[in-house]
Amino acid sequence: MGESLVETVKQALRSVRDPAGGRDLVEAGLIQGLTARDGLVQFAIAVPRERAREMEPLRLAAERAAAAVPGVLSVTAVLTSHREPQGPRPGGAGRAGPAAPPPPAHGHAPRAPHAPAGQGAMLLPEVRRIVAVASGKGGVGKSTTAVNLAVALAGQGLSVGLLDADIYGPSLPQMLGTAEKPRTEGQRIIPLRRWGLQAMSIGFLVDAETPMIWRGPMVMGALEQMMGQVAWGALDVMVVDMPPGTGDAQLTMSQRVPLAGAVIVSTPQDVALLDARRGVRMFEKVQVPVLGLIENMSYWCCPNCGHRSDVFGHGGARAEATKLGVEFLGELPLKLEIRELADAGTPIVAARPESEEAAAYRRIAARLWDKLQGAAAAKGPRIVVE
Numbered sequence: 454m455g456e457s458l459v460e461t462v463k464q465a466l467r468s469v470r471d472p473a474g475g476r477d478l479v480e481a482g483l484i485q486g487l488t489a490r491d492g493l494v495q496f497a498i499a500v501p502r503e504r505a506r507e508m509e510p511l512r513l514a515a516e517r518a519a520a521a522v523p524g525v526l527s528v529t530a531v532l533t534s535h536r537e538p539q540g541p542r543p544g545g546a547g548r549a550g551p552a553a554p555p556p557p558a559h560g561h562a563p564r565a566p567h568a569p570a571g572q573g574a575m576l577l578p579e580v581r582r583i584v585a586v587a588s589g590k591g592g593v594g595k596s597t598t599a600v601n602l603a604v605a606l607a608g609q610g611l612s613v614g615l616l617d618a619d620i621y622g623p624s625l626p627q628m629l630g631t632a633e634k635p636r637t638e639g640q641r642i643i644p645l646r647r648w649g650l651q652a653m654s655i656g657f658l659v660d661a662e663t664p665m666i667w668r669g670p671m672v673m674g675a676l677e678q679m680m681g682q683v684a685w686g687a688l689d690v691m692v693v694d695m696p697p698g699t700g701d702a703q704l705t706m707s708q709r710v711p712l713a714g715a716v717i718v719s720t721p722q723d724v725a726l727l728d729a730r731r732g733v734r735m736f737e738k739v740q741v742p743v744l745g746l747i748e749n750m751s752y753w754c755c756p757n758c759g760h761r762s763d764v765f766g767h768g769g770a771r772a773e774a775t776k777l778g779v780e781f782l783g784e785l786p787l788k789l790e791i792r793e794l795a796d797a798g799t800p801i802v803a804a805r806p807e808s809e810e811a812a813a814y815r816r817i818a819a820r821l822w823d824k825l826q827g828a829a830a831a832k833g834p835r836i837v838v839e
């Protein structure tokens with residue numbers, strides 16, 4: 454089905470002509486990375502950087518042509534452009550970056566005042582505050598922290614969205630305890646409702662067994678789709694569970710949504726702290742304020758006697774936060790119950806609201822919300838296209 458859908462979409466794209474050369478997009482070799490899974494079609498249109506602005510109508514025409522193909526539920530087309538690398542950029546060298554999409558063709562002003570120069574309207578205009586939960590390396594408990602903070606924020610009476618921006622290793626389906634497929638209404642995907650949150654993850658759209666082989670531009674396409682084509686509605690806050698590291702997703706997020714700030718999760722070990730430092734620097738580089746550092750697995754709580762031991766030399770993240778000049782937002786113990794409940798799809802804040810750990814998440818969430826209230830939305834960074 455995927456194969457034949459790719460072919461049919463390709464045929465449909467032959468109806469769209471590049472006005473410059475007169476050839477169709479496929480013939481001109483401009484279509485890259487065309488994929489079709491579960492009716493979800495994604496591709497990139499490779500354009501010379503200097504033509505990015507005039508190519509927007511073409512991108513829209515290509516999206517429309519693909520969307521008209523029977524069996525296609527939604528389409529994301531992105532413009533990409535290559536340039537010889539002139540130096541390092543956050544996210545790693547040598548990969549294709551997104552061409553700066555031009556302003557909307559209909560001539561409306563961009564929705565967000567902080568849309569970067571040369572970029573289109575920012576996504577998620579109805580969300581008051583967007584916060585990225587990030588870590589410099591994997592496995593430090595970033596997703597567990599993001600989910601519990603989101604549930605705690607919802608517990609304060611806020612309308613909360615939770616977006617899993619980890620395209621390669623989505624963890625929300627497991628952590629929220631659902632593998633339900635979201636409904637669609639026309640071209641819009643309806644987010645799932647769980648634990649008082651609205652949630653979306655690529656894991657809800659694609660089968661767990663499907664290998665996540667996405668190229669850089671495809672990652673951005675999938676992410677943009679989860680922001681732009683999901684009916685999030687008006688939210689007080691959106692918590693974004695970022696993929697580990699400092700790659701394309703970080704860049705896409707900082708370019709395409711007005712991030713109010715980022716929270717970095719780290720464990721107390723030196724190596725994780727070094728990575729946390731890299732994470733902080735990455736966000737600073739793209740002018741997204743770092744709202745604070747959270748120390749996860751800060752100390753170990755014995756499930757039998759409750760005895761506390763500082764297995765990793767507790768307190769490293771607090772010291773690191775001071776050094777980096779960012780706020781230390783709080784600490785969470787390494788506790789079996791946190792893992793068991795997370796793995797069972799019942800976040801501890803929802804399942805054991807009376808526990809000390811749930812209280813710790815709520816304290817951090819309350820402080821975070823205070824900071825978000827005051828945080829000026831980030832100014833958009835300038836785009837670097839390689």
Ligand SMILES: Nc1ncnc2c1ncn2[C@@H]1O[C@H](COP(=O)(O)OP(=O)(O)OP(=O)(O)O)[C@@H](O)[C@H]1O
Pocket residue numbers: 588590591592593594595596597598619622624696697749750785786787788789790791792793795796
């Ligand atoms: N405070 C904690 N106490 C005990 N277990 C925890 C704690 N935080 C996270 N875990 C467990 O550690 C594992 C990794 O957590 P999680 O998936 O949240 O990390 P991550 O940083 O998001 O990882 P990835 O980089 O793979 O996205 C999970 O099994 C989770 O349940």
